[in-house]
Amino acid sequence: MPPFVASRDRNLTQASKSTAVIVRFGWRMAAISAFAMFGGIGFQRGLTVMLWMSAILGAVIAVFDREEPLDSVLNHWDEAMAYAALCCLAGAFQAPM
Template sequence: MPQSPDMSRALSPTRVLARFAVRVTLLATFAAFGSIGFGKSLAALLWMSIILCSVVGLIKREPLFGATLNHWDEGVAFGALFALIHIVN
């Protein structure tokens, strides 16, 4: 079904936050089974998530400093978690 041009493609902030929480939970679960240790595994997975969010933001042409939450904001949140994990390790 084609979308009308005036219909916004932006997701609600609740959905974006829920998507972020699910992704962090999955990353922590996978990092728990990593053979190089939880901290290093989680840091590597967070780094890959930063890259993934950036690529998806580019492909979808989402605004970098938009009024709604998008993949760029999610990438920044993953970057903050990555920095925190990097400091703790």
Template sequence: MAAKDLPQGLRSAQVLVRFGFRMAIMIGFAMFAGVGFGKGMVALLWMSALICAFVGLARRETPFAKQLNHWDEMTAYAALCALATGIVQHS
């Protein structure tokens, strides 16, 4: 079954699963970062936000669409990056 044949709810669920899986991988890599967990996590979240923006542009996905897509994922990574930056700076 092609991705465009999937119902909207299933596509959104796939985005949520993809987000959770990527977060687990990033946390694993950040645990072994030479600069520390916080700074490593900030760098990984920033890179993930950029990658999602590029993929959203390449796939010509619409921001604020009915189903979740790479733009929503980018927004979540950017928000978590801002939060983590604030936590790291105040530690």
């Protein structure tokens, strides 16, 4: 591969890969919460929708990156499952229309 092309291969240990996923999850949750707070449909509905979209996006990225669903380190699959679980939890407390 030419040196000017960005490469996704990094020499990270298992602990540093999992730490990177946890940090990425935290930053994305902060952004999702901020967008849901300032959304026009209310915080709870906005949070539920954004968590649902994040779960789908995480699964799509995991497929594109060809990550293993039950790998020994955290990856996009684990992140997508966390978003899906939080989406279900947020949806359970949502008032019926």
